[in-house]
Amino acid sequence: MINLDNRSGKPIYKQIVDSMIDLIFLGVYPTDSPLPSVRSLAVELGINPNTIQKAYQELESMGITYAVAGKGIFVNSTTDVITKRQSELRQQLLVVLHEARLAGISLNEVLSAAKYEYREVTNND
Amino acid sequence: MINLDNRSGKPIYKQIVDSMIDLIFLGVYPTDSPLPSVRSLAVELGINPNTIQKAYQELESMGITYAVAGKGIFVNSTTDVITKRQSELRQQLLVVLHEARLAGISLNEVLSAAKYEYREVTNND
Amino acid sequence: MINLDNRSGKPIYKQIVDSMIDLIFLGVYPTDSPLPSVRSLAVELGINPNTIQKAYQELESMGITYAVAGKGIFVNSTTDVITKRQSELRQQLLVVLHEARLAGISLNEVLSAAKYEYREVTNND
Amino acid sequence: MINLDNRSGKPIYKQIVDSMIDLIFLGVYPTDSPLPSVRSLAVELGINPNTIQKAYQELESMGITYAVAGKGIFVNSTTDVITKRQSELRQQLLVVLHEARLAGISLNEVLSAAKYEYREVTNND
DNA sequence: GTGGTCTAGACCACC
DNA sequence: GTGGTCTAGACCACG
Numbered sequence: 001m002i003n004l005d006n007r008s009g010k011p012i013y014k015q016i017v018d019s020m021i022d023l024i025f026l027g028v029y030p031t032d033s034p035l036p037s038v039r040s041l042a043v044e045l046g047i048n049p050n051t052i053q054k055a056y057q058e059l060e061s062m063g064i065t066y067a068v069a070g071k072g073i074f075v076n077s078t079t080d081v082i083t084k085r086q087s088e089l090r091q092q093l094l095v096v097l098h099e100a101r102l103a104g105i106s107l108n109e110v111l112s113a114a115k116y117e118y119r120e121v122t123n124n125d
Numbered sequence: 126m127i128n129l130d131n132r133s134g135k136p137i138y139k140q141i142v143d144s145m146i147d148l149i150f151l152g153v154y155p156t157d158s159p160l161p162s163v164r165s166l167a168v169e170l171g172i173n174p175n176t177i178q179k180a181y182q183e184l185e186s187m188g189i190t191y192a193v194a195g196k197g198i199f200v201n202s203t204t205d206v207i208t209k210r211q212s213e214l215r216q217q218l219l220v221v222l223h224e225a226r227l228a229g230i231s232l233n234e235v236l237s238a239a240k241y242e243y244r245e246v247t248n249n250d
Numbered sequence: 251m252i253n254l255d256n257r258s259g260k261p262i263y264k265q266i267v268d269s270m271i272d273l274i275f276l277g278v279y280p281t282d283s284p285l286p287s288v289r290s291l292a293v294e295l296g297i298n299p300n301t302i303q304k305a306y307q308e309l310e311s312m313g314i315t316y317a318v319a320g321k322g323i324f325v326n327s328t329t330d331v332i333t334k335r336q337s338e339l340r341q342q343l344l345v346v347l348h349e350a351r352l353a354g355i356s357l358n359e360v361l362s363a364a365k366y367e368y369r370e371v372t373n374n375d
Numbered sequence: 376m377i378n379l380d381n382r383s384g385k386p387i388y389k390q391i392v393d394s395m396i397d398l399i400f401l402g403v404y405p406t407d408s409p410l411p412s413v414r415s416l417a418v419e420l421g422i423n424p425n426t427i428q429k430a431y432q433e434l435e436s437m438g439i440t441y442a443v444a445g446k447g448i449f450v451n452s453t454t455d456v457i458t459k460r461q462s463e464l465r466q467q468l469l470v471v472l473h474e475a476r477l478a479g480i481s482l483n484e485v486l487s488a489a490k491y492e493y494r495e496v497t498n499n500d
Numbered sequence: 501g502t503g504g505t506c507t508a509g510a511c512c513a514c515c
Numbered sequence: 516g517t518g519g520t521c522t523a524g525a526c527c528a529c530g
Binding site for chain 4: 364
Binding site: 022025026082085086089090092093094096097098099100101102103104105107109110111113114115117118 | 147150151207210211214215217218219221222223224225226227228229230232234235236238239240242243
């Protein structure tokens with residue numbers, strides 16, 4: 001479920017943080033459910049447990065999870081976390097839009113991309 | 126014209142690279158016009174000349190400028206540079222849109238932001 | 251394995267870049283194997299680590315290697331790098347051949363030199 | 376007859392030196408004939424006379440030309456100059472051939488390029 | 501331990 | 516004056 005890319009230049013621990021945030025927002029890990037243990041995730045991804053630990057600490061310091069000693073790490077209620085995340089993304093969005101306009105990308109193309117990302121996915125499974 | 130932010134975590138030399146790209150795309154530095162000299166820009170921004178040098182070398186390796194020893198650094202014709210820049214930005218845009226959707230930002234908000242960035246600025250000065 | 255020549259006028263960092271490309275093409279450093287660390291190579295060659303760093307960053311910007319912070323610098327898969335390198339060398343070859351003809355070097359001598367460079371080295375060790 | 380390229384990174388004065396050597400070897404300027412004057416060539420190429428001066432000084436220090444005060448700069452008998460030039464080019468040729476082999480360019484391709492450069496040009500003008 | 505960034509100061513070639 | 520290279524030494528983030 002988590003794909004790491006050594007070549008991307010993005011620190012491993014940060015890739016894990018971002019992936020976890022996505023998975024939580026997607027509902028894979030609902031409120032009060034446990035994240036995979038440090039050791040199991042380290043084995044699964046084939047990396048050093050210290051790196052997982054660091055990612056989990058960042059998630060906790062962001063207020064996204066809480067740790068229960070001896071039990072594990074659990075997902076917080078996401079309401080206020082989401083608003084913080086949203087404001088970050090709004091900022092990023094404005095920066096990219098600004099750069100896109102300067103580089104000559106048309107408004108139409110931007111609108112199309114947005115509509116495509118938000119398209120209704122009708123799934124008959 | 127260039128604002129540096131020490132706290133942003135973004136390396137200074139990279140901030141300069143991005144600012145220069147913007148200024149070139151804006152037409153502040155047209156084709157074959159010289160950029161500020163390494164030393165003068167270093168004084169102006171209050172940083173070490175080596176840092177400017179590094180930024181300028183990155184611009185050259187991106188094909189945006191060319192250096193003439195003893196004369197200065199000059200802006201290349203930008204046509205093919207722009208297309209490369211655009212494809213980078215398209216990629217970034219898709220990532221941000223994806224994250225925005227996951228975080229629950231509405232399509233309407235995204236569309237509004239895009240239209241605002243691309244608004245006609247009618248200036249009556 | 252790397253010989254530097256201070257007198258050649260060629261910058262040290264560029265000598266390192268070219269030597270590394272040769273060693274990689276020779277298979278001394280295969281795909282995904284690590285290059286010597288910045289500090290160790292600096293000690294070995296008796297030069298400043300910053301110079302090694304500059305050489306390694308050029309290799310990365312050429313797409314020949316990728317860096318993983320905290321781990322090392324690794325060799326990329328070389329397929330498309332080789333084609334780029336080949337086209338550069340074809341260009342250089344044409345220039346040298348042209349000059350050689352103008353300077354009165356005979357075709358026979360050029361052909362002999364080429365055949366000598368490409369001779370089969372049968373090694374009975 | 377002389378084409379300068381500001382973007383090439385090669386110093387202007389060196390471009391002039393190399394072009395002049397070519398023109399002399401081609402017979403455009405035979406033994407004891409005068410080169411264009413510093414001032415006229417500077418005007419023709421649209422560059423600073425100091426740069427021409429430097430190029431001409433290098434030609435003289437290479438033994439290719441000799442200066443007669445108040446009259447101009449004249450081409451030397453080229454015999455020993457040519458042998459020096461040839462040994463330089465032999466060296467360059469060997470380097471390029473070596474790199475070409477390492478990069479996987481075939482012997483056949485090299486031979487073809489050489490034969491093409493040395494082809495008989497039968498001119499019916 | 502690793503790579504990445506930055507500073508301070510020096511020297512060179514070029515125009 | 517210009518850009519380009521190199522050294523020495525420092526600090527940081529990462530694994």
